[in-house]
Amino acid sequence: MFSWTGFPVAFSGIEGQLGTFSSLTGPVLVDGGFSVPILAWTCNPKRESPAAAMLTAIGIIFLAAALAPTLNRLFPSFAHWLLALAPAGGFVWFAGQLATVVGGQPVAESWKWVPALGVELAFRLDGLSLLFALLITGIGTLIVLYSGGYLRGHRHEGRFMLFIMAFMGAMLGLVLADDIISLFVFWELTSVTSFLLIGFNHADARSRRSALQALLVTGGGGMALLTGLILLGTAGGAGSLSAIAAKGVDLTGHGLYLPILILLLLAAFTKSAQVPFHFWLPNAMDAPTPVSAYLHSATMVKAGIYLLARLSPMLGGTDIWFWTLTGFGALTAFWGGAMALRATDLKKILAYTTLMALGTLTMLVGLGTDYAIRGFAAFLLAHSLYKGALFMGAGSVDHGSGTREVRELSGLFRAMPLTGVFIALAALSMSGLPPFLGFIGKELIYEGLLTADRPVLPVLVVSILANATMLGAAGLVFVKPFLGAPSKAAAHAHEGGLTLWLGPALLASLGLLLGLYPSILDGLLGQVAASVRGEPLAVELHLWHGLTPALGLSAITVALGIGFYLALRPLTAGLAGLQRFTRFDADKGWDHILNGLDALARAVTGQLQGGVMTRYMAIIFTAMLLLLGATLWFRQALVLPAVDLHGQWVGLLLGIMMLVGTAGAMRARSRLGIITALSVNGLSVAMFFITYGAPDVGITQLMVETLTAIILVLVLAHLPALPKGPDRKPQAAFLHGILALGLGGVVTAILLAIIALPLPMTLSQFFGDTSYLEAYGRNVVNVILVDFRGFDTLGEITVVASAGLGVLALLKARYAKPKAKPQPGPQTGEVA
Amino acid sequence: METIMAFAVGGMVAGAVYLFLSRQLLRVLFGVILLSNAVNVAILLVGRLTPGQAPLIGQGQEVLGQGLANPLPQALILTAIVIGFGLLSFVLALVYRGYQELGTLDSSQMRTAEPEDAV
Numbered sequence: 001m002f003s004w005t006g007f008p009v010a011f012s013g014i015e016g017q018l019g020t021f022s023s024l025t026g027p028v029l030v031d032g033g034f035s036v037p038i039l040a041w042t043c044n045p046k047r048e049s050p051a052a053a054m055l056t057a058i059g060i061i062f063l064a065a066a067l068a069p070t071l072n073r074l075f076p077s078f079a080h081w082l083l084a085l086a087p088a089g090g091f092v093w094f095a096g097q098l099a100t101v102v103g104g105q106p107v108a109e110s111w112k113w114v115p116a117l118g119v120e121l122a123f124r125l126d127g128l129s130l131l132f133a134l135l136i137t138g139i140g141t142l143i144v145l146y147s148g149g150y151l152r153g154h155r156h157e158g159r160f161m162l163f164i165m166a167f168m169g170a171m172l173g174l175v176l177a178d179d180i181i182s183l184f185v186f187w188e189l190t191s192v193t194s195f196l197l198i199g200f201n202h203a204d205a206r207s208r209r210s211a212l213q214a215l216l217v218t219g220g221g222g223m224a225l226l227t228g229l230i231l232l233g234t235a236g237g238a239g240s241l242s243a244i245a246a247k248g249v250d251l252t253g254h255g256l257y258l259p260i261l262i263l264l265l266l267a268a269f270t271k272s273a274q275v276p277f278h279f280w281l282p283n284a285m286d287a288p289t290p291v292s293a294y295l296h297s298a299t300m301v302k303a304g305i306y307l308l309a310r311l312s313p314m315l316g317g318t319d320i321w322f323w324t325l326t327g328f329g330a331l332t333a334f335w336g337g338a339m340a341l342r343a344t345d346l347k348k349i350l351a352y353t354t355l356m357a358l359g360t361l362t363m364l365v366g367l368g369t370d371y372a373i374r375g376f377a378a379f380l381l382a383h384s385l386y387k388g389a390l391f392m393g394a395g396s397v398d399h400g401s402g403t404r405e406v407r408e409l410s411g412l413f414r415a416m417p418l419t420g421v422f423i424a425l426a427a428l429s430m431s432g433l434p435p436f437l438g439f440i441g442k443e444l445i446y447e448g449l450l451t452a453d454r455p456v457l458p459v460l461v462v463s464i465l466a467n468a469t470m471l472g473a474a475g476l477v478f479v480k481p482f483l484g485a486p487s488k489a490a491a492h493a494h495e496g497g498l499t500l501w502l503g504p505a506l507l508a509s510l511g512l513l514l515g516l517y518p519s520i521l522d523g524l525l526g527q528v529a530a531s532v533r534g535e536p537l538a539v540e541l542h543l544w545h546g547l548t549p550a551l552g553l554s555a556i557t558v559a560l561g562i563g564f565y566l567a568l569r570p571l572t573a574g575l576a577g578l579q580r581f582t583r584f585d586a587d588k589g590w591d592h593i594l595n596g597l598d599a600l601a602r603a604v605t606g607q608l609q610g611g612v613m614t615r616y617m618a619i620i621f622t623a624m625l626l627l628l629g630a631t632l633w634f635r636q637a638l639v640l641p642a643v644d645l646h647g648q649w650v651g652l653l654l655g656i657m658m659l660v661g662t663a664g665a666m667r668a669r670s671r672l673g674i675i676t677a678l679s680v681n682g683l684s685v686a687m688f689f690i691t692y693g694a695p696d697v698g699i700t701q702l703m704v705e706t707l708t709a710i711i712l713v714l715v716l717a718h719l720p721a722l723p724k725g726p727d728r729k730p731q732a733a734f735l736h737g738i739l740a741l742g743l744g745g746v747v748t749a750i751l752l753a754i755i756a757l758p759l760p761m762t763l764s765q766f767f768g769d770t771s772y773l774e775a776y777g778r779n780v781v782n783v784i785l786v787d788f789r790g791f792d793t794l795g796e797i798t799v800v801a802s803a804g805l806g807v808l809a810l811l812k813a814r815y816a817k818p819k820a821k822p823q824p825g826p827q828t829g830e831v832a
Numbered sequence: 833m834e835t836i837m838a839f840a841v842g843g844m845v846a847g848a849v850y851l852f853l854s855r856q857l858l859r860v861l862f863g864v865i866l867l868s869n870a871v872n873v874a875i876l877l878v879g880r881l882t883p884g885q886a887p888l889i890g891q892g893q894e895v896l897g898q899g900l901a902n903p904l905p906q907a908l909i910l911t912a913i914v915i916g917f918g919l920l921s922f923v924l925a926l927v928y929r930g931y932q933e934l935g936t937l938d939s940s941q942m943r944t945a946e947p948e949d950a951v
Contacts, residue, residue, distance in 0.1 A: 609946070611943055611945075611946030611947070611948065612939075612940055613855075613939040613940070613942070614853055614854070614855055614939065614940065617852050617853055618853060621849055621852070621853070641835040641838075642835075643835055643836075645836075648833055648836060650883075651833045651836050651837065651881075652836055654837075654840075655836045655837060655839065655840035658840045658843070658844060658869075658873070659840060659843045659844070662843055662844050662846075662847035662848075662866060663847070665847060665851065665862050665866060666847050666850055666851065671858065674858075674859075674862055678862060678865055678866065681844070681866065681869055682865070682869055685869045685872065685873055688837075688873060688876075689876065689909075691883065691884070692876065692881045692882060692883060692884075692901065693881075693882050693883065693884055693885045693886050693887065693900065693901025694876060694886065694901060694906045694909070695886050696886075696906065696910065697872075697876070697906050697909050697910055697913070700910055700913050700914070701872070701913060704913055704914075704916075704917045707917070708865065708917070708920060711921070711924065712924070715924055715928055716858075718928065719858070719927075719928065719931055719937065720931075720937065722856055722858060722859075723856070727854050727855055727856050727859065728853075728854065728855065732853075736849075736850055736853040737850065739849060739853070740845075740846040740847070740849040740850035740853070741846050743845055743846060743849045744842040744843055744844075744845045744846025744847075744849070745842060745846075747841060747842050747845045747870075747874070748838050748839055748841065748842030751834075751837075751838035751841060751842070751874060751877060751878065752835065752838050754878045755834045755835070755838065755877070755878070755880075759878075759879070759880055759902075761902075763904055764879075764902050764903060764904045767896075767903055767904060768887070768889075768895055768896030768900075768903065769895045769896070771889060771895075771896065771903075772889045772893075772894050772895065773894055773895070778888055778889040778890075778891075779887075779888055779889075780887040780888070780889065780896055780903035781887060781903045781906045781907050781910070784903060784904065784907035785907050785910060785911070789907065792911060793911065796911045796914055796915055799915050799918055800914060800915065800917075800918040802918075803918030803919065803921055803922045804918070804921070806922045806925070807921050807922055807924075807925040810922075810925040810926060810928070810929040811925055811928070811929065
């Protein structure tokens with residue numbers, strides 16, 4: 001289904017016409033243009049791999065998302081099978097790239113997206129991306145099928161499919177993206193779709209809270225990501241990750257290293273729920289189970305891990321990198337493991353074990369030794385497989401028995417044998433017991449810690465404890481619910497349909513098969529390790545390593561784990577105290593932060609928007625005064641004028657009259673008095689125009705002034721008189737006076753500054769020179785208005801016409817009035 | 833000359849701002865008139881003042897002579913006066929209509945959109 005041989009022929013015509021396409025690696029959009037790349041793709045005949053394949057894989061998944069609601073309405077019984085074809089097709093294509101990528105040859109494709117900013121839509125498939133892409137499309141296929149069974153008959157099944165397919169496309173884009181802006185866009189898309197999925201049961205207030213919490217935490221990280229990536233691009237001197245790596249700028253010695261590291265770690269830690277941002281992940285379990293299985297264990301939460309791994313060759317190796325990652329990673333791992341033992345909801349148990357896995361992966365990237373990186377690759381795969389299976393299995397238990405509460409479940413095995421077997425297989429892999437893939441992962445984790453080049457004994461101890469809790473948690477999810485005498489809930493439990501056990505079956509069996517024949521993975525995981533390391537690193541997995549120290553640690557872990565499970569009751573009592581200190585506090589702290597933000601916003605709004613117009617005006621004028629004043633001051637534009645009043649008596653008289661009119665308008669108490677004072681002002685202005693060579697302007701001013709006076713008198717006759725006495729309190733009058741004088745002073749200062757500069761006469765010269773010769777008018781002002789700037793005049797007429805229409809509407813239109821005329825005063829505000 | 837007028841403009845602006853800050857909408861309206869005048873004077877001012885000589889091309893001449901007033905600010909002011917007048921009419925109608933609907937010209941009592949208890 002991914003054959004593109006037809007396209008070069010189909011698009012050769014376009015290529016010929018535009019003439020610029022063929023010489024470049026991909027289709028190029030005309031400079032500065034924004035166009036949808038998908039419409040313009042073509043294939044490069046020189047390359048083996050079809051040039052648009054990755055874009056197509058992502059595009060098809062998004063397309064399937066868009067079609068999901070319709071398909072679901074048309075074929076409610078098998079729409080999920082149709083939809084699953086999209087990720088399945090992608091999986092097949094990615095699997096087909098295995099040979100190329102394992103051969104050490106990454107596949108790349110790119111389109112210009114915003115050429116002016118150097119932004120590309122660029123994809124690159126190397127070992128790390130390929131492993132993620134296979135997990136996303138492979139587990140994605142199973143999840144889509146599983147969702148079909150899990151949500152059968154749900155009113156919003158189509159909507160759910162839309163969200164989860166859209167997430168899948170975004171996640172695939174994220175792990176394939178090479179360009180930093182593309183990476184950011186897909187990253188944010190996963191946050192948004194995750195929000196929609198967690199809040200899928202939007203009628204439930206808790207779901208809404210969890211969804212918002214996840215969005216704000218990961219979205220905040222997204223902002224850090226954007227800033228960090230842009231800084232990274234600036235420091236690295238390129239716009240794509242591979243180009244930055246290829247340039248080989250020493251980023252760890254760069255001045256921007258610390259800001260870049262902090263921002264990108266913030267992004268990764270929020271996305272991958274590392275302590276102290278861990279609290280959103282257990283809450284995200286309010287989402288339907290397929291979402292938990294897919295987003296919050298196998299894929300999205302690993303986006304942060306992916307980012308760390310991707311950046312490790314560029315930013316890794318420093319002390320701060322090492323200690324931050326191992327420290328927070330180990331803390332998260334331990335915390336998750338401890339809380340898993342205390343939880344009793346199957347999904348919460350699994351969520352906490354996911355925290356443990358995410359912490360461990362972070363720690364391994366931080367350690368950065370050969371073994372740690374090999375362990376990272378193996379554990380990443382092992383965890384995705386068993387955790388996907390366990391979540392889907394937990395969902396089936398919920399579906400079949402009606403509860404996920406382990407205290408109410410026992411002896412389920414009789415009713416749900418298939419699910420039981422697969423959960424058992426996955427739980428064994430999670431416990432890190434041979435011969436499962438999880439065992440190999442755990443051995444490599446220990447090898448990594450034992451070979452660390454810094455003193456990591458505390459981390460090692462914490463890691464052993466965390467791994468031991470996995471054994472206890474495995475007991476909680478398999479032994480407790482499935483073995484023993486059937487409980488009440490187990491009595492009427494039943495096995496789900498094919499789609500419900502297909503996923504767990506495949507994933508759990510893979511965990512066993514790959515554990516038995518781990519060398520199959522050597523090639524792919526070797527490339528993953530090479531991506532994380534930045535240089536080739538061979539991986540040879542064996543189930544049996546011989547009698548190594550790591551094996552000894554494994555034995556201790558198993559013994560501890562069994563102990564944990566047996567001593568669960570006293571242990572949980574002890575953990576209760578620990579829990580009170582952390583997750584709930586982080587969760588409560590979150591509420592405090594949000595409430596504080598609300599209160600702050602309310603206080604600021606209350607101050608700035610008190611609903612009193614004079615205050616708004618005062619705020620605006622104050623801002624204006626400060627900005628203008630500061631500009632004048634810092635630009636050193638203040639000019640002291642030389643005042644020479646000799647022979648200036650006309651101007652002096654006019655100025656004084658203007659000010660007399662102004663003062664009168666301010667002082668006068670009666671309306672007629674004010675109009676008279678304004679007329680004095682307006683007429684002085686008209687006289688001023690006439691005196692200084694602007695008779696046209698003067699005449700217009702006179703006419704407008706007269707009209708204004710007449711209209712004002714006519715309208716004021718219908719309005720009440722101004723109230724007697726001052727219209728503001730003395731204190732307000734004082735402040736307003738200062739503000740008014742300040743602004744007046746600033747305006748004067750600006751005018752003086754302008755006058756002190758030479759006047760550019762280019763335009764006036766042009767109008768004077770061409771007015772008669774080209775426009776045949778001797779009155780230059782008129783010619784400017786009706787000819788040179790005729791469109792301005794048209795605009796002016798339009799404004800006046802609009803104002804006229806507005807006046808007409810205000811005066812003539814009749815509104816549907818409420819029956820009782822609103823009372824004047826504060827109690828007018830009964831507005832719905 | 834320009835210096836004197838710069839101070840006059842400043843004074844008019846100060847008066848206009850003070851009127852704008854009143855609760856009485858009629859005073860705000862008067863502030864609008866005053867501010868329009870101030871701005872128009874300022875525009876002519878920054879184009880420099882030339883006593884007496886209008887920018888006309890005399891009979892028998894083809895280009896504007898030297899020493900005449902700057903034509904460009906005048907064209908701008910003409911536009912500004914007319915638009916200022918349109919604005920004034922609209923504000924006046926708004927005040928009038930507001931009084932008809934709400935029965936007051938005091939802006940602190942016009943709180944339909946932002947009632948006191950909402951803050």
